[in-house]
Amino acid sequence: MKKKKNKKIGDVIGKNKGKSWLYTGIVKDHFFHPRNVLLDETNYQYDGKGIAGNPLCGDIMALWIKVDPKTQKIKDCKWRTYGCASAISATSMLSVMVTEKGGIAVKKALNLKPQQIIERLGGLPELKFHCSVLGLDALKEAINDYLKNKETK
Ligand code: FES
Numbered sequence: 001m002k003k004k005k006n007k008k009i010g011d012v013i014g015k016n017k018g019k020s021w022l023y024t025g026i027v028k029d030h031f032f033h034p035r036n037v038l039l040d041e042t043n044y045q046y047d048g049k050g051i052a053g054n055p056l057c058g059d060i061m062a063l064w065i066k067v068d069p070k071t072q073k074i075k076d077c078k079w080r081t082y083g084c085a086s087a088i089s090a091t092s093m094l095s096v097m098v099t100e101k102g103g104i105a106v107k108k109a110l111n112l113k114p115q116q117i118i119e120r121l122g123g124l125p126e127l128k129f130h131c132s133v134l135g136l137d138a139l140k141e142a143i144n145d146y147l148k149n150k151e152t153k
Pocket of ligand 1 (some may be wrong): 087
């Protein structure tokens with residue numbers, strides 16, 4: 001009888017588990033060609049801004065969103081990070097995910113999980129899973145900032 005492999009979602013470590021890492025072509029593409037980066041927010045009119053940091057590695061992420069007031073969908077998502085390759089790739093993919101096909105509703109975006117980003121990237125090395133959380137945390141901060149601003153208008 002064949003033994004079933006216990007593969008985790010998004011785990012692309014393979015046979016070198018714990019010793020070496022393998023990035024997928026999608027991860028590399030988003031690292032070398034990150035989408036929706038905002039280097040200077042001075043003239044960027046946003047509806048919500050979020051900043052998140054990872055106390056373990058010291059990496060930090062800033063993210064801005066624009067929301068369509070009629071549909072409550074995210075129509076633009078920009079970000080900038082002092083972070084690692086995985087954080088860059090994951091946040092680049094996240095920015096695509098929340099704006100594609102007319103944008104995702106803000107309430108729905110609050111329920112996004114890191115696994116969904118990892119799946120779209122075709123996997124991440126297990127030790128880098130936490131890097132996919134950085135952009136998501138910043139997005140949730142930005143949405144909460146937007147909702148708070150909306151209440152006070
Ligand atoms: S090592 Fe800090 S986010 Fe990746």
